[in-house]
Structure formats: structure tokens, C-alpha cells
Amino acid sequence: MHYYQPLLLTPGPTPVPDEIMAQIQLPMVGHRSPDFETIAEEAFSGLKPIFGAQNDILILTSSGTSVLEASMLNIANPDDHIVIIVSGAFGNRFKQIAETYYSNVHVFEVTWGKAVNVAQFIDYIKSLNVKITAVFSQFCETSTGVLHPIHKLGKSLKTYDKDIFFVVDGVSCIGAVEVDLVKDNIDVLVSGSQKAIMLPPGLAFVAYNDRAKQRFNEVTTPRFYLDLNKYIDSANNHSTPFTPNVALFRGVNAYVDLVKHEGFNHVIERHYLIRDALRAALTALNLKLLVDDDVASPTVTAFIPNTKDELSLIKNQLKSRFNITIAGGQGHLKGKILRIGHMGKISPFDILSVVSALELILTEARKTNYIGTGISKFMEVIHHES
Secondary structure, three states: OOOOOOEEOOOOOOOOOHHHHHHHOOOOOOOOOHHHHHHHHHHHHHOHHHHOOOOOOEEEEOOHHHHHHHHHHOOOOOOOEEEEEEOOHHHHHHHHHHHHHOOOEEEEEOOOOOOOOHHHHHHHHHHHOOOEEEEEEEOEEOOOOEEOOHHHHHHHHHHHOOOOEEEEEOOOOOOOOOOOOOOOOOOEEEEEOOOOOOOOOOEEEEEEOHHHHHHHHHOOOOOOOOOHHHHHHHHOOOOOOOOOOHHHHHHHHHHHHHHHHHOHHHHHHHHHHHHHHHHHHHHHOOOEEOOOHHHEOOOEEEEEOOOHHHHHHHHHHHHHHHOEEOEEOOHHHOOOOEEEEOOOOOOHHHHHHHHHHHHHHHHHHHOOOOOOHHHHHHHHHHHHHO
């Protein structure tokens, strides 16, 4: 059977709503024109509730990795001691960036698939017996589907040492979680366009507090394109220091309008509802979940097929038979897990497609009838929680 409409369920990029595509495809305007200044001003301020920020959001025309790097270069001086929490492939990317520029890099390793234990982490910082400038962590570790206890971590860090800068990578969850820079004691929060913010790849975002803004001015670490002071100065004039992706800026404003229409609290609830229903369905299909319920991300779910052959079969047949794309594992989890992204423009009925396809694939592969098994559990959760 041929399926005309592809379904993209990777943890980024994610499907882009028609309303956003329509804005992206409008005729081009000059990026140094009053037309663009109006677009940019709306984008900088419109994203503030999504990031729980009081200052306008900085928008870079680049990938999510660029703001991981920027968040480090604008906070830490060359001789500073910094701590990186590594619990997966993207925590490791933070580590790789740090080791490119800095000598005093301390790494707190967390088992992949587990969330950081806050008490143990604070004990680790104490044991270093050095003045720590900044701590860098993922909010959601995309490679495993873990949602770290950022709220608790931020509070504990500031209780231990109020001078430590807390920098958070929210690339794969901002737009699907509740966050507040003040309440969560976050100094810098970064994200990208192609995840829950449901734009094409190409924009990166930086939310920051006044303390971080002051720090950006004081830091001596060399940087040019990623100098956030340039972006702040330009944003004050409703512009950008370098050529922006004008079309995607328009997309930001369309995204903000969609969120306002749905209500951001409902957006968050939708993501958590889909998470719970999908986890129930996968469990019913005898597919082991990588992450415990209490730390499971609302944007990506990792599961473990019974064998390597089953893993390959599931991924390949979802694509070849049903036109559904999901993701494999990364790092040492490559070839061991599969990941389903469920963020942005995703409804429960989109996820029903992958659940029903899994039922057919597993029924044939395991010679056991799973038809209706996952779907019924999925819909029970939807019915009960909605």
C-alpha cells in the first residue's frame, strides 16, 4: 500500500505547520529595511513567554550547536573552571565544545538513560575544591529522552553558590515544557528552531537574565559571530548584527500566533499527554522503555527492541512500508535503541499512525497478534487524561 503523506517523527527536524510555511514563503524583504525591523521586533518579544524570560530573546541564524558554543564563550573566561553534566550525546557535545576552548573542564558523568542526581552533583562540585564559574546542562537529553530536574538543579546550585552561572541547553524541549528563568535560577537558556518550536532548521535562540548580560560584557574569551553583545545591541534597534534568515523570522511570528491560539499551557499538556499515551502503547507491545516514567521527556521517547534484527526491521519497515521516519540511537546506544519524536506539530492521532504500524510489523515478525493492543492502551490514556 502506498502512503502519500510522509510522517516525520524524529527528535528534530519536526513537521512544520502550513500556517508557518505560508509565512516563510512570502516575498522577500530587505534585512536592513523597516519591514524587517517590524518582523524582528515582534519575533524577539514574542518568544519571551516560551522561554520564561524577561528580556527579549536573541535570534541567531545558525544551528542549535552554535548557541551551545555561544553560551559558553560569553560566560566563561579562558582560565575559569566550568562543569559539564554529560548524560548523553548532546551533553558530550557541550563537553567537546568546552575542551576546544578551556583547560579547566570538569565533567560529571551520568549514566545514559538516567537523570542527574542533584544531591550527588552538588557533592561533586564541593569535592572539586575550586571556584566554579559555570555549570552547563541539558534540559532534555535528546539522545536518551531524559528530562533533567532543571528546576531542582537550579535552586540547589544557587543555594550552594549564588555566583555560579547556570547554563541550560533546551534545544529539544523548549516550546513543550514550563520554564521560568527566575524561578528556575537559569542564567542562560538556549534552543533551536527545528524541534518543539516547529520551524525548519536554521535559527537558534538565546534567553538570558540581566546578570548574564553583564557577564557577556566582561568576558574576554575571543569570539566574533557568536559575540552575544553584538546581538543585544542590534536587537535594541530591532535588527541583527549579521544577515538573518528573514523567512524564518517570519516563521517565528507565525509560531507565536499558533501558540497564542492554542494556549501555551495546552501546548505543554498536549506534549505530556502524547508522551504518556505512547509509553503505555510501547509497553503493551512488549517494547522496553529506556527511561523511567518520572524523568521521561515530553518530546522524545526511546525504546529498546528485543533484538538487533528487530530494531533494524522496525526502523526500515516504518520507512519503506508506511512512510514514517523515526530515529536510531547515538553514541554507544547506536544500534540498541530507537527514538520517536513527538513535539511541535504533533497530535495524538499522528502518533496513532506509528503505533498501528508497529502493531503490524511486530505481529508479522514475532508471530504473535498485537493488532489493537497498542492502540487500545494509547487511547485509554488519551480518554482518561483528556
